[in-house]
Amino acid sequence: MKIEAQAALVTGGASGLGEATARELARLGAKVAVLDRNLERARQVAAEIGGTAYACDITDTASVEAALDAAAAAHGPARILMNVAGIGSAKRIVGKDGQAAPLEDFARVIHVNLLGTYNISRLFAARCAKLDPLDGGERGVMVFTASVAAFDGQVGQQAYSASKGGLVGMTLPMARDLAQHGIRVCTVAPGIFATPLLLELPEPVQQSLAASIPFPPRLGKPSEFAELACHIVTNGHLNGEVIRLDGALRMAPR
């Protein structure tokens, strides 16, 4: 699908990989709606790229419906959904104090990363399926953001890895479900990227993370994630696939 002039939605577009994706979509001529829990920051990004911003919690159906309605009123119905919103977590299943990890912590991460992504995707897909097909029968494209932790999760990453593994697992069945509607679904599994959280780490920690990447031995650039996410949109034969974007990194246990 050509990105130019299409309406696109970016969850988590207020920061990091989502922000870079919103910027790249705008650079390629899309009408971009930045959907994020952080409305203030979403507005700043949107203002800089000539897009619009909406407060949206992907886990809350009413909030998602309201954001989809408002974005459609501003830009017309969206055919592109970039699912980038997500949260991290680090908690051992048995803590140093011998206590079991609280179930709520695990549930919170699954709730945002897996259920939230599924929630907005199902609502987007239902709308997209009603649109007229473009050339070749295509109606829309969705991208999920997993992580290499879906495959090689580290100590303390059970919840995060399970949530991202869930996205990996639903990629193919969702692509199969939506094939009849001409909607493609792909997932990007990033390695270690230079987003605000990582850039806050002490310089030696950043350097050691970078050195763990076979090649290139540096943190991924958010723009590299954004380029791949946009390539998935333009390459009509990419579907049902999970693509690692990690410089051949395989995470160690800790």
Ligand SMILES: NC(=O)c1ccc[n+]([C@@H]2O[C@H](COP(=O)([O-])OP(=O)(O)OC[C@H]3O[C@@H](n4cnc5c(N)ncnc54)[C@H](O)[C@@H]3O)[C@@H](O)[C@H]2O)c1
């Ligand atoms: N940065 C990395 O190295 C890296 C590596 C692998 C995967 N990822 C994944 O990439 C995605 C983006 O990561 P990032 O580093 O850019 O993070 P970030 O914290 O910079 O940005 C995430 C954005 O998502 C928003 N968000 C969180 N929960 C939300 C919700 N319920 N509804 C709407 N918006 C919500 C936040 O407000 C924030 O703006 C995440 O899914 C993360 O798991 C990041």
